Amino acid sequence: MAGKLRKILIIGATSAIASEVARIYASQGHALYLLARDAERLRELVVELEERGADLRGHASGDLDELERNGERVAAAIQVLGSIDVALIAHGYLGDQQRSESSLDEALKILSTNLASPISLLIPLANHFEAQGAGHLAAITSVAGERGRPRNFTYGAAKGGLSRYLEGQRSRLRPRGVVVHNIKLGPVDTPMTANHAKNALFAEKRAVARTIVRALERRRHVTYVPRFWWLIMAIVRVVPESLFQRLGFLSGR
Numbered sequence: 001m002a003g004k005l006r007k008i009l010i011i012g013a014t015s016a017i018a019s020e021v022a023r024i025y026a027s028q029g030h031a032l033y034l035l036a037r038d039a040e041r042l043r044e045l046v047v048e049l050e051e052r053g054a055d056l057r058g059h060a061s062g063d064l065d066e067l068e069r070n071g072e073r074v075a076a077a078i079q080v081l082g083s084i085d086v087a088l089i090a091h092g093y094l095g096d097q098q099r100s101e102s103s104l105d106e107a108l109k110i111l112s113t114n115l116a117s118p119i120s121l122l123i124p125l126a127n128h129f130e131a132q133g134a135g136h137l138a139a140i141t142s143v144a145g146e147r148g149r150p151r152n153f154t155y156g157a158a159k160g161g162l163s164r165y166l167e168g169q170r171s172r173l174r175p176r177g178v179v180v181h182n183i184k185l186g187p188v189d190t191p192m193t194a195n196h197a198k199n200a201l202f203a204e205k206r207a208v209a210r211t212i213v214r215a216l217e218r219r220r221h222v223t224y225v226p227r228f229w230w231l232i233m234a235i236v237r238v239v240p241e242s243l244f245q246r247l248g249f250l251s252g253r
């Protein structure tokens with residue numbers, strides 16, 4: 001991707017991490033189309049990027065849990081950009097784990113925003129990229145998707161499901177020259193984790209955004225951010241469940 005100007009769709013653009021990705025792509029001169037829920041914050045981002053001279057071709061706001069509307073949202077972006085070289089799906093909802101254990105509404109909201117909504121966007125995007133025979137299709141998932149933990153297993157189930165879905169799309173689209181990227185984040189200091197006690201494992205949003213941009217340039221299929229999560233999760237994945245349940249730092253609340 002380096003060196004060539006691209007047409008880039010960022011979905012969930014007002015997320016702290018996605019906004020940083022947008023700033024990087026804007027500074028590199030790529031053409032952008034932004035989609036986000038919060039119209040006011042999206043407008044602020046658009047104004048900021050335009051003041052920096054970004055090649056901003058369009059933007060739209062809407063609740064991405066309105067699944068039946070996401071096809072037309074993607075179609076509108078394709079119409080404005082002409083074609084899409086890079087699509088990044090970044091929106092997400094951590095939710096309230098304990099509430100999701102007694103409230104079906106909360107559980108379904110977590111599953112909708114983190115799994116059904118990305119899939120409703122990936123369907124038209126994957127078909128666009130397949131027809132085009134090129135492109136980068138990326139979504140942000142989480143290390144929470146690798147093992148079920150009492151701390152966040154509803155969110156983890158959605159992100160883990162999305163990871164599996166991306167894997168399937170990757171195999172489907174690889175022969176057509178399309179790269180499907182799964183960006184697996186560890187904890188990042190953003191509004192999503194505002195109420196979490198911070199420790200040394202928390203990454204900084206700008207560094208995370210730089211790693212995401214680099215991962216797409218390098219055509220990496222699965223990228224742990226920061227990179228050390230690859231090693232941690234390689235170990236965590238192979239811990240037998242009987243042992244996992246006895247290790248409080250993994251299986252505790």
Ligand SMILES: NC(=O)c1ccc[n+]([C@@H]2O[C@H](COP(=O)([O-])OP(=O)(O)OC[C@H]3O[C@@H](n4cnc5c(N)ncnc54)[C@H](OP(=O)(O)O)[C@@H]3O)[C@@H](O)[C@H]2O)c1
Pocket residue numbers: 012013014015016017018036037038041062063064065089090091092093094113140141142143185186187188189190191192193
């Ligand atoms: N921060 C972390 O520790 C962490 C760790 C692993 C993975 N992730 C993932 O990283 C991605 C970016 O999150 P972030 O850390 O940048 O958090 P953030 O700043 O809180 O951003 C979350 C974004 O998702 C949007 N969103 C939520 N529900 C939506 C819906 N129904 N329709 C449209 N947009 C919706 C929010 O929009 P509003 O502004 O309208 O609320 C917000 O812009 C997410 O996919 C998240 O799951 C984050």
